[in-house]
Every structure is written in structure tokens, then in C-alpha cells.
Amino acid sequence: MSRVKGREQHIPSHFSQGERFAMKEALKGAIQIPTVSFSPDDINTTAQAEFGEFIRTVFPTIFKTRFIQHEVIGEYSHLFTVQGSDPSLQPYMLMAHSDVVPAPDEGWEVPPFSGLEHDGFIHGRGTLDNKNSLMAILQALELLLIRNYIPRRSFFIALGHDEEVSGQNGAQKISALLQARGVKLAFIVDEGNFILDGFIPYLKKPFAMIAVSEKGAIDLKLQVNMTPGHSSAPPKETSIGILAAAISRLEQTPLPNMFGSGPLKTTLQELANEFPFPANIVLRNLWLFGPLVSRLMERNYITNALVRTTMALTMFNAGVKMNVIPPMAQAIINLRIHPAQTVQEVLELVKNIVADDRVQFHVLTAFDPLPVSPSDHQALGYQLLRQTIQSIFPEVNTVAPGICIGNTDSRHYTNLTTSIYRFNPVYLHPQDFRSIHGINEKISVQAYETQMKFIFEFIQNADTYQEPIPHLHEL
Ligand SMILES: CC/C=C\C/C=C\C/C=C\C/C=C\C/C=C\C/C=C\CCC(=O)N[C@@H](Cc1ccccc1)C(=O)O
Ligand SMILES: [Zn+2]
Ligand SMILES: [Zn+2]
Numbered sequence: 001m002s003r004v005k006g007r008e009q010h011i012p013s014h015f016s017q018g019e020r021f022a023m024k025e026a027l028k029g030a031i032q033i034p035t036v037s038f039s040p041d042d043i044n045t046t047a048q049a050e051f052g053e054f055i056r057t058v059f060p061t062i063f064k065t066r067f068i069q070h071e072v073i074g075e076y077s078h079l080f081t082v083q084g085s086d087p088s089l090q091p092y093m094l095m096a097h098s099d100v101v102p103a104p105d106e107g108w109e110v111p112p113f114s115g116l117e118h119d120g121f122i123h124g125r126g127t128l129d130n131k132n133s134l135m136a137i138l139q140a141l142e143l144l145l146i147r148n149y150i151p152r153r154s155f156f157i158a159l160g161h162d163e164e165v166s167g168q169n170g171a172q173k174i175s176a177l178l179q180a181r182g183v184k185l186a187f188i189v190d191e192g193n194f195i196l197d198g199f200i201p202y203l204k205k206p207f208a209m210i211a212v213s214e215k216g217a218i219d220l221k222l223q224v225n226m227t228p229g230h231s232s233a234p235p236k237e238t239s240i241g242i243l244a245a246a247i248s249r250l251e252q253t254p255l256p257n258m259f260g261s262g263p264l265k266t267t268l269q270e271l272a273n274e275f276p277f278p279a280n281i282v283l284r285n286l287w288l289f290g291p292l293v294s295r296l297m298e299r300n301y302i303t304n305a306l307v308r309t310t311m312a313l314t315m316f317n318a319g320v321k322m323n324v325i326p327p328m329a330q331a332i333i334n335l336r337i338h339p340a341q342t343v344q345e346v347l348e349l350v351k352n353i354v355a356d357d358r359v360q361f362h363v364l365t366a367f368d369p370l371p372v373s374p375s376d377h378q379a380l381g382y383q384l385l386r387q388t389i390q391s392i393f394p395e396v397n398t399v400a401p402g403i404c405i406g407n408t409d410s411r412h413y414t415n416l417t418t419s420i421y422r423f424n425p426v427y428l429h430p431q432d433f434r435s436i437h438g439i440n441e442k443i444s445v446q447a448y449e450t451q452m453k454f455i456f457e458f459i460q461n462a463d464t465y466q467e468p469i470p471h472l473h474e475l
Contacts (some may be wrong), residue, residue: 097163128351187381192422216337261340
């Protein structure tokens with residue numbers, strides 16, 4: 001895509017000491033509000049209400065700007081409509097979520113809702129998932145408005161409050177509302193992948209992976225009912241034993257490796273130049289070395305998730321008393337479906353592995369993998385992300401399309417656009433990956449400032465009049 005043409009003003013992303021201090025204090029304040037979601041019926045509504053008040057206080061300019069409309073949807077989600085000056089430009093949407101997963105104090109270096117700053121890092125639940133994005137988006141807009149910025153291209157900011165528990169009251173309602181208003185979006189940018197550093201052996205340089213799809217998912221309940229009785233005279237098989245054997249068969253039988261189908265091949269081909277010899281030759285010739293690369297990817301639990309549908313046993317329940325053989329045993333398996341498979345295909349495979357009619361299957365939730373968004377030279381959203389990555393992170397040589405192994409609220413917006421990109425402009429190392437939904441989640445003050453700067457530039461870059469030009473490699 002060519003550089004932005006006809007941009008009358010470009011507001012430089014320079015911020016005063018006072019502004020930088022205020023922005024990190026604002027993120028700390030956001031972390032301190034425990035907006036935890038446990039289940040769709042159990043979210044911390046008091047904290048969500050407080051969070052709504054908090055953003056009004058911290059970003060006053062956004063709330064008083066005449067060309068910005070703010071609406072509360074589903075009681076605690078927020079939708080901002082930023083009216084651009086040129087209605088001929090198709091709007092886009094930035095997304096983030098305010099809720100976080102639970103964080104019991106155990107194992108944390110500092111309390112998870114303290115928002116403490118230590119050694120240049122802000123600590124706490126939500127610093128990477130996903131209050132960093134939420135606060136950086138609003139902060140960037142607030143600072144642009146203070147500098148009298150008026151966007152050309154309209155955009156929406158959608159902040160869900162229940163992403164961690166399905167998005168049914170936040171994202172789904174916002175999506176339905178925008179659809180009813182006849183909105184069609186040029187593209188969406190949500191959380192998802194990162195600038196990855198240290199995930200692949202021999203690859204010394206970081207690379208940006210923009211997720212152009214995300215895996216599907218199934219929450220599957222397995223249940224076995226057997227005759228209960230006295231533990232002093234047990235039958236040969238019990239509900240617990242039958243279910244445990246079924247689960248064990250599933251754990252011992254990974255679903256097929258789907259390497260070669262979906263966006264992963266493109267990711268690897270685009271990364272080939274970053275590898276030293278002979279890995280670069282291997283990746284450039286996947287027609288020959290595909291089976292080798294596929295086997296290597298299976299060996300690591302993160303890259304394994306990129307090549308196949310994964311199964312995680314997340315809940316197991318049976319029995320109420322030590323000397324009673326229980327009538328029922330239940331387990332929940334969370335499956336994440338590879339882009340080349342469907343819910344139906346995966347259910348078939350799982351049933352064949354279990355191969356025991358006494359095990360009943362109940363699908364609790366299920367959705368297919370998300371469609372693959374365009375990443376070619378004419379894909380406006382992808383190219384704007386690429387352009388902004390290259391200017392804010394000049395040390396990153398490769399920007400590649402990939403898949404998101406987790407799920408995001410953006411999956412509820414396929415009715416509004418075919419171009420959904422899941423990308424956080426933040427470096428992620430393997431230990432950071434484990435902190436997401438784990439312990440000691442933290443973000444460096446510098447990384448947060450850079451994320452805010454990225455969005456500050458991105459919003460301005462999105463004002464381009466030019467459609468991306470095909471077949472030009474340089475921006
Ligand atoms: C060739 C490429 C080689 C290597 C790539 C290396 C690594 C890729 C690894 C990691 C990718 C990086 C980051 C992914 C991190 C997090 C996942 C992203 C978003 C997930 C957000 C989330 O947690 N969502 C929940 C939402 C949910 C809740 C309830 C029901 C359904 C969904 C989730 O997915 O569970
Ligand atoms: Zn998230
Ligand atoms: Zn999450």
C-alpha cells in the first residue's frame with residue numbers, strides 16, 4: 001500500500017512527561033478494579049459499574065466531544081461511535097474487553113488487583129488480557145482529541161464486558177445493534193496474536209503475527225451412568241472407571257495433524273527468510289520438508305496447537321461419599337478446532353476414539369473455525385496494521401498472517417465484515433504467554449506506552465483515501 005496521500009496534518013506521537021505519567025497511572029487504576037467474569041451468570045457487576053465511571057473520569061474529552069456518541073450496551077459494555085468528516089470512507093472498528101479471568105492471590109509476586117509498578121512493569125490481572133488494549137485505545141483517542149484531531153474515516157470502539165465468558169451480553173448485542181443500523185465495516189482489529197519473540201528455536205528475531213482466523217471450539221460434556229451401590233462389593237466397572245478410561249483414550253490419541261491446510265503454511269513461508277541456513281531452505285520447500293516441519297511443530301505445546309485440534313480436559317466430577325459407588329461421572333472437554341476442520345468432523349473423530357456406547361456426549365457450546373480474512377496487498381485493515389507495525393517497530397522484519405489459538409469477541413462480528421484481524425501491538429515471550437490466564441501477568445511501562453503510540457498512529461493512518469495498491473511490496 002502506498003503511503004497516506006493528502007493527509008493535511010499528521011500529529012506526531014510525542015507525549016509530555018505529564019501525559020506519560022497520567023497514562024500509566026490510568027492503566028494502574030483500571031487494573032485495580034476487579035472486573036472478574038466467572039460465568040455468564042456470575043460477573044462482577046459492581047466492578048463493571050465502577051469501571052464505567054472510571055473511564056468517564058479518566059477520558060473526559062472523549063465523553064464531551066460532539067462527534068463522538070457513547071452508548072452503554074448490555075448494561076456494562078461500551079460502544080463509541082466516532083463520526084468522521086468524510087462519509088464516503090467506510091468505517092472500521094477497534095475492540096477490547098474490560099473483563100478479566102479470576103486471579104486467586106496464590107503464586108503472584110504482587111496481589112493481582114494491586115496494579116503495582118515494580119522494576120518498570122505494571123503488574124496485575126488484565127495487563128496483557130486485555131485492559132492494556134482497552135486503555136490504550138481510549139488513551140490514544142483522548143490524546144488525539146486534545147490535539148484537536150478530527151478523523152476523516154468514522155470508526156467504532158466496542159468494549160465488551162463479558163468476553164471471558166462468551167460475549168453474549170456484550171459483543172453479541174453490539175453486533176446486533178450495528179447490524180440493525182445497517183453498518184458494514186471495512187475491517188475490525190481485536191486482541192489475539194502479538195509480536196512473538198523466543199517462541200521458535202533458531203529464530204532470533206521477533207516477528208509480528210496478525211491472526212486472520214481463529215480456531216473453532218467445542219465444550220463437550222461426557223457422562224457415564226451406572227448402577228450405584230455399596231463400595232464393599234463393587235462391580236467390575238464403575239461410572240468413574242469407564243469415564244476415566246474414555247478420557248485417557250482421548251488424551252493418548254491426538255486428533256490428526258492438519259499441517260498444510262489453513263493459513264499456517266503462508267506464515268511459515270513468510271518467515272523463511274528470518275531463519276538461518278538450513279532452516280530457511282527447509283521452510284522455503286515445504287512441498288518436500290512439510291512432514292519434517294509438521295513433526296517438529298507437534299513437539300512443542302504451543303506450536304502443536306497451531307497444527308491440530310486440541311483437547312483439554314478441564315472438569316471432572318463424580319462421587320459424594322467415600323463408601324458409595326456413584327451413579328454418575330461427568331467430565332468437560334474443551335476442544336479448539338483447527339481451521340481445516342468442522343464441529344461435526346471433530347465430534348465424529350472424538351466418538352470414534354471413545355468407542356464406548358456407555359459414554360454419552362452432550363455438546364454444551366460449539367462453533368466452527370472463523371473464516372480466513374484477507375491478507376493480500378488490497379486488504380486495507382491488514383495493510384494498515386502492517387504499515388503501522390513497520391513504523392512503530394522498525395526492528396520487526398516480518399509481518400505474517402496466522403491463526404489465533406484462543407477465541408475473541410470479534411467472532412461475533414462476522415455479520416458486519418469479512419476482514420477481522422486479531423493483533424496486539426505488544427511483544428510476547430513464552431513466559432508472558434503463560435501469564436495470560438495464569439500468574440504474574442504484567443506489562444512494561446514502555447510496552448504500554450508503545451501500544452498507545454501504535455494506536456495513536458493507526459487511527460491517523462486509517463484516514464487514508466487510498467485503497468491499497470496491488471503487488472507493491474514496499475509501503
Ligand atoms: C509458525 C508460527 C510459529 C510459532 C508461533 C508461535 C506461537 C504462537 C503462540 C501464541 C500465540 C500468541 C498469543 C495467543 C495468546 C492468547 C490467545 C489470544 C486470545 C485469547 C483470549 C481469550 O482468552 N479468550 C477466551 C474466550 C472464551 C471464553 C469462553 C468461551 C469461549 C472463549 C478463550 O479463548 O478461552
Ligand atoms: Zn482477552
Ligand atoms: Zn482471556
